[in-house]
Every structure is written in C-alpha cells, then in structure tokens.
Amino acid sequence: MSAPHVTWGHYQAMGPLAALLWLAAGALVYRRPRAATALLAAGAVLTLAFIAGLWLSLERPPFRTMGETRLWYSFFLPLCGLMAWRSFGHPWLLSFGSVVAAVFAAVNVARPEIHSRTLMPALQSPYFIPHVTLYILSYALLASCAVAAVLTLARLRRGLPEEGLLRLTDRLCRAGTGLLMIGLILGALWAEEAWGAFWSWDPKETWAFVTCAAFLAYIHLRRAGRRGAGTLLVPPVAFVFLMITWIGVNYLPTAAQSVHTY
Amino acid sequence: MCAAVTAGGFVAGAAFGPPDFRAFAAPLNLALLALLALPCLLRALFPANPALRFLGGPSFAAAVITFFVAFALWMGLVPQLPPGALAREAAEGAGGLPARLGLFGLTSSAPFAALYLALMASLAASTAAGLRRPVRPVFVLNHLGLFLVLAAQGLGAADRESHFMTVFEGRVEWRADAGTEGAEREDLPVALRLDDFDLEEYPADLLLVGRETGKPLPEGRPAFYSPGAAAGSPGLPGWDLEILEYLPRAAPAGGGSFARAVMKASAQAVLVRARRAGGGGESFTGWLSPGNAMTPPAFLALGEGPLLVMAAPLPRRFVSRVKAFTREGVEVEGAVEVNSPLTAGPWHVYQHGYDDGLGRLSPWSRFLLVKDRWRPLGRAGFVLWLLGSAGLALSVRRTASVREAGGAAPAGPSPAGSGREGA
Numbered sequence: 001m002s003a004p005h006v007t008w009g010h011y012q013a014m015g016p017l018a019a020l021l022w023l024a025a026g027a028l029v030y031r032r033p034r035a036a037t038a039l040l041a042a043g044a045v046l047t048l049a050f051i052a053g054l055w056l057s058l059e060r061p062p063f064r065t066m067g068e069t070r071l072w073y074s075f076f077l078p079l080c081g082l083m084a085w086r087s088f089g090h091p092w093l094l095s096f097g098s099v100v101a102a103v104f105a106a107v108n109v110a111r112p113e114i115h116s117r118t119l120m121p122a123l124q125s126p127y128f129i130p131h132v133t134l135y136i137l138s139y140a141l142l143a144s145c146a147v148a149a150v151l152t153l154a155r156l157r158r159g160l161p162e163e164g165l166l167r168l169t170d171r172l173c174r175a176g177t178g179l180l181m182i183g184l185i186l187g188a189l190w191a192e193e194a195w196g197a198f199w200s201w202d203p204k205e206t207w208a209f210v211t212c213a214a215f216l217a218y219i220h221l222r223r224a225g226r227r228g229a230g231t232l233l234v235p236p237v238a239f240v241f242l243m244i245t246w247i248g249v250n251y252l253p254t255a256a257q258s259v260h261t262y
Numbered sequence: 263m264c265a266a267v268t269a270g271g272f273v274a275g276a277a278f279g280p281p282d283f284r285a286f287a288a289p290l291n292l293a294l295l296a297l298l299a300l301p302c303l304l305r306a307l308f309p310a311n312p313a314l315r316f317l318g319g320p321s322f323a324a325a326v327i328t329f330f331v332a333f334a335l336w337m338g339l340v341p342q343l344p345p346g347a348l349a350r351e352a353a354e355g356a357g358g359l360p361a362r363l364g365l366f367g368l369t370s371s372a373p374f375a376a377l378y379l380a381l382m383a384s385l386a387a388s389t390a391a392g393l394r395r396p397v398r399p400v401f402v403l404n405h406l407g408l409f410l411v412l413a414a415q416g417l418g419a420a421d422r423e424s425h426f427m428t429v430f431e432g433r434v435e436w437r438a439d440a441g442t443e444g445a446e447r448e449d450l451p452v453a454l455r456l457d458d459f460d461l462e463e464y465p466a467d468l469l470l471v472g473r474e475t476g477k478p479l480p481e482g483r484p485a486f487y488s489p490g491a492a493a494g495s496p497g498l499p500g501w502d503l504e505i506l507e508y509l510p511r512a513a514p515a516g517g518g519s520f521a522r523a524v525m526k527a528s529a530q531a532v533l534v535r536a537r538r539a540g541g542g543g544e545s546f547t548g549w550l551s552p553g554n555a556m557t558p559p560a561f562l563a564l565g566e567g568p569l570l571v572m573a574a575p576l577p578r579r580f581v582s583r584v585k586a587f588t589r590e591g592v593e594v595e596g597a598v599e600v601n602s603p604l605t606a607g608p609w610h611v612y613q614h615g616y617d618d619g620l621g622r623l624s625p626w627s628r629f630l631l632v633k634d635r636w637r638p639l640g641r642a643g644f645v646l647w648l649l650g651s652a653g654l655a656l657s658v659r660r661t662a663s664v665r666e667a668g669g670a671a672p673a674g675p676s677p678a679g680s681g682r683e684g685a
Binding site: 118122125174177178181182188189190192193194195196198199201203207214249254 | 319320321323324328330331334337338339340341342369415424464577578580599601602603610612632637641647648652653654657658
C-alpha cells in the first residue's frame with residue numbers, strides 16, 4: 001500500500017499562511033495593486049499545491065466532504081475576485097474574495113472534517129470533478145454578485161449613481177448562473193447514469209433548483225427592465241438559498257430523505 | 263396570470279384531487295406536446311401579437327420562476343411523499359384537504375402541473391422570439407433545451423416504466439416490483455440471469471471501542487485510522503499504531519493469527535502493534551479482522567483499556583455479471599455496476615443494491631429496470647441547455663471585451679422585450 005505524503009496535518013501550517021497572504025492582498029489592492037496580485041497568487045499556488053498533494057495522497061479527487069469543498073471554495077474565491085477586479089475595475093471584489101477565502105481557510109484549519117480515502121461507488125464517475133468544480137466556482141462568483149447587489153442597493157437608497165455596480169451585478173450573475181446551470185445539468189446526466197433518473201427532487205436537488213431559479217428570476221427581472229430595490233434584493237436572498245443548498249440542507253427536516261447529505 | 267394559473271390548480275386539486283398522470287400516456291402526451299409547442303409557431307407567425315409577446319416575455323417568465331421558487335421552497339422545507347404515494351393517499355381519502363391539494367407531494371399535484379405547463383408555453387413562445395433575425399443562439403439553446411427537458415421529464419413521465427428486480431446468483435428472473443413496501447411482483451417482458459456478483463472493499467478503518475460500553479471512542483466524535491496511513495501518522499487517541507501486515511483476503515489460521523486465503527469466506531485482516539502514546543513502553547501486538555457472515559471478527563484488547571477493532575469495510579465497487587433477454591429476442595451479456603448501466607433493447611438495467619449485511623457474500627443483486635422512450639429527447643434537451651449555459655457564462659467575457667474596445671454599452675439589460683443578450 002503506498003504511503004500518503006500530504007495530509008490535513010500539513011494544512012495547519014499551509015492554511016494560515018495562505019490566509020495571511022490573501023488578507024494582505026485584500027488590504028494592499030487599493031494602493032499596491034501589483035503586490036496584491038502577487039500575494040494573492042502566492043496564496044492560491046500554496047493552496048493548489050496542498051490540493052494536488054492531498055489528491056495524490058487520498059488516491060481520489062478531494063471533493064467528497066464539506067472540508068474538501070471548502071478547500072476548493074477558498075481556492076477559487078480569491079481568483080474570481082482577481083479576475084472580476086481586472087475585468088470590471090472594482091478592487092473591493094478582490095478584498096471581498098480574499099477575506100472570505102481566509103475565513104474558509106480558518107474554518108478548515110479548525111475543522112478539516114476529512115479523514116478517509118474512501119469514495120463511494122456512485123461518486124466514481126467522470127462527471128464528479130467537473131460537477132463539483134463548476135458548482136464551487138459558481139458559488140464564488142455568485143457570492144460576489146450578492147455583495148455587488150447589496151452595494152448597488154445601498155447606493156440606490158442614497159441617491160448615488162449605481163449604473164456601474166448594477167452592470168457588475170448583472171455580469172457576475174450571468175457568469176455564476178451559467179456555471180451553476182452547467183454543474184446542475186452535469187449532475188442530472190450523472191444521476192441518470194447512476195440511478196436511472198435525471199431528476200428526482202431529492203432535498204439537495206430541490207434546494208439546488210431553488211437557488212438556480214432564484215438567480216434566473218433576477219436575470220429575467222433585469223431583462224424586463226426592473227432595477228428597483230425588490231429586484232436588487234433577489235441576489236442576496238438567492239445566495240442565502242445557495243448556502244442552504246451547500247451547508248444548511250443537512251440540518252433541515254427533509255435531510256433524512258436525501259442521498260446527498262455529507 | 264401566474265397567480266390565476268396556480269389558484270386554478272389548487273381549486274382543481276381541491277375538487278378532484280391530484281391528477282392521475284398515467285392517464286396522460288401516449289398519444290395524449292404527444293397531443294399535449296404539440297399544443298404546448300403551438301405558442302412557438304404562433305409567435306413566429308404573429309410576432310407583434312401582444313398576448314404572445316407577453317407569454318414569451320421576461321416579465322411572465324420571472325413570475326413563473328418566482329412561483330416555482332415558492333413551491334420548491336415548500337418542498338425543501340416540508341418532507342414530501344414518494345412519487346405515487348400522494349395519489350394513493352388521496353384515493354383512499356386519507357390526509358384530507360392537504361392531500362387533495364398535494365401539499366405533501368407537490369410535484370404530483372394539480373397546481374404544480376398547471377404551473378409546469380405554463381412554463382413550457384412560456385419557453386415555447388420565448389424560443390420563437392430568439393429565432394427571429396438576428397438569431398440569438400445562446401437564448402434559443404437555453405430556452406429550447408429547457409423546453410425539451412421539461413417535455414421529456416414531465417409529459418414523458420406517463421410513458422416511463424421503472425421496476426425493481428431481485429435476482430439470485432445462478433438464476434433467471436422475469437418478475438419485478440414497483441420498489442414500494444409490500445408491492446406485488448409482476449411479470450416483465452425482460453428477464454435477467456445473474457451469473458456472478460462481486461464486491462471490492464476499501465481497507466477497513468481501525469478504531470477504539472469502550473470495553474464496557476461498546477461505543478466508538480472518543481464518544482460522539484470517533485477517531486479512525488486507515489491501514490494505509492503513512493508510518494509516523496497520528497494514531498488513535500492515546501495510542502500510536504504500526505501496521506505490520508495487511509491482508510485484503512485472509513482466513514483464521516489458528517492461535518489468533520490470519521493467513522492469506524482467496525476464497526468466498528475470506529475477510530480482511532491486519533497485524534498491528536499498538537503502543538501507549540507518551541512513552542511507558544506498554545505495547546500490544548495482534549491480528550484484527552472485521553470478519554463477515556462466515557468468518558468471525560478478531561479484535562485486540564489493549565490491556566485494561568479499550569478494544570482495538572476494525573470497522574465494517576466500505577464498498578469500493580460492486581459488479582453484477584448478467585445476461586438480459588427480452589421478449590423480442592434481444593440477448594445481451596455484460597457487467598452492470600453503479601454509473602455503468604446495461605442496455606438491452608428498450609430497457610436500461612441499473613445496479614441498485616445487494617444484501618448489505620452479507621456484503622461480498624450477498625447471494626442476490628437488485629436492479630432497476632427502466633424503459634423510457636423520451637430519454638433521447640431529454641438527453642438532447644440537456645445537451646442544448648448545457649451549450650446555452652456555457653454561452654451565458656461566456657457572454658460576460660464577450661460583453662466586457664466589447665466595452666473595452668469602445669463598443670456600445672452592452673451589459674445592462676435592454677428595455678423590456680428588446681434585450682439581445684443574456685439568458
């Protein structure tokens with residue numbers, strides 16, 4: 001039996017270091033953008049190295065447990081912040097992504113929740129990696145979308161110009177929802193191969209539907225020309241649904257009916 | 263309008279109970295599909311018609327989606343009955359008005375069906391709008407793809423057959439049940455012969471259990487140790503462990519030891535040395551095995567302290583080698599496992615389960631057999647929708663580059679009905 005090289009024990013050092021690099025990047029982005037980019041990239045490389053090592057050690061993709069999905073989220077979030085900042089010119093996006101990623105890294109240091117190499121047969125599928133990766137990537141984009149919507153709403157309330165932030169919210173929503181739908185569709189195709197049905201209204205599926213539909217409602221409301229407070233509240237509310245899908249569903253009365261709880 | 267559709271559904275539910283979806287089997291569902299596709303044709307012929315513009319417009323779509331969100335929130339919070347159970351409950355008069363309205367089986371209820379049909383009509387009208395020149399491919403792919411998915415999943419459900427079949431090794435079976443408790447078996451036009459069932463296991467984890475309580479330690483948050491853990495890895499609380507030998511297939515060899523033995527009854531076994539952590543030199547060495555139905559388990563008593571045991575192994579994969587026969591004369595032989603179904607004529611055979619208590623020794627295997635003529639349409643819809651979703655995500659990049667190149671501001675939505683981007 002081959003011996004693992006990287007364990008969650010290594011994250012006790014790598015996690016805090018990555019978090020510090022991201023926090024520094026988030027603080028420096030307003031005055032020293034190049035240094036911020038370098039620090040953020042260093043944190044991401046460190047995390048990616050840990051993920052790769054863990055993948056090899058576990059002899060399976062590290063997507064199975066809550067701790068493992070948090071790890072990917074903390075990896076993607078600063079990168080999404082970086083890309084969104086470079087594309088749309090809002091440095092706070094990088095700060096937001098960095099701070100939330102640091103929080104997730106801290107949670108993983110305290111509660112990694114991963115000890116096993118096992119991967120149940122249903123998870124041994126080519127759909128597994130793209131399904132989870134795209135979901136987590138979309139979660140990162142939609143978190144930024146929710147914050148952008150709240151900031152837009154705040155400016156709207158104060159009578160300040162909000163056009164730029166509104167556009168940003170729309171773009172983040174379209175990108176995040178597009179990826180979320182790809183993840184959902186891959187999940188449906190996978191479920192059909194594993195269990196003979198594309199969709200079975202399992203509680204996790206139901207909440208994934210709620211999340212996706214809520215963001216789609218925002219997209220359609222914006223296409224209808226709506227830009228008031230009611231419309232701008234949709235992304236943050238949808239993000240609450242997203243968090244229930246990801247984490248909260250395990251604690252609901254319906255969780256006992258789910259094959260997706262972990 | 264959405265409120266009226268939903269209210270109408272609730273009134274119909276209260277009056278007649280949940281609809282019997284089996285009544286919508288072909289050709290009725292095909293006629294309904296043609297009717298639902300009609301808005302697409304009408305919108306193409308009469309693009310200026312205000313009713314059709316409204317039906318395919320973003321305001322109506324947003325309203326339908328919002329109602330669906332409300333329904334799904336209810337389903338996500340209140341445990342729902344399995345499919346079919348709602349109709350049975352309502353038919354038996356149990357559950358009262360909530361059962362008739364479908365509150366505990368919402369996807370089988372009249373208001374859900376009414377909203378579902380309204381969404382399909384909206385998608386059909388939207389697709390026609392997207393096909394007008396200049397054609398919006400992302401828009402069309404998303405709306406047409408979802409329309410096909412809903413058609414296959416909703417209208418096609420009445421034609422879909424699914425049965426559960428339990429087959430013993432070496433025997434042929436043609437009877438199956440509906441998978442519900444107490445369901446009677448019925449003859450199918452397809453039979454399965456189970457030639458072999460095999461199960462591969464992961465190395466079973468080691469753990470400590472209380473000598474008096476029998477509960478895993480520490481209680482409430484038990485710790486596990488994998489036989490594959492690297493030398494020097496943290497052991498179990500209070501103990502350092504060293505794996506001296508691991509045998510995936512072994513049998514008792516007398517005197518508490520195990521030897522490699524590949525046979526039906528063999529079980530995992532591991533030779534381990536446990537040392538009390540923090541010095542002191544106290545150590546214990548012995549064989550552990552989780553055992554199985556034919557081999558007794560083996561554990562190691564750590565002095566007066568806890569017992570060191572192996573947990574029940576988890577399955578890595580399980581495979582059934584079968585031969586399928588259909589009444590039409592199709593004969594297919596192959597392996598069925600999770601994520602890898604077998605196709606025999608119109609039937610798809612999925613691995614469903616085995617005797618969990620016996621694990622690898624299970625004498626039978628259970629399969630799900632599905633016959634779904636709408637499956638290709640559903641898959642085609644998902645593929646179109648997948649491409650549309652990718653286009654939606656990538657459209658952000660495209661619109662950003664247009665802005666940087668000095669093009670017209672593309673990101674904000676256009677006034678109602680005239681938007682050329684997005685979903």
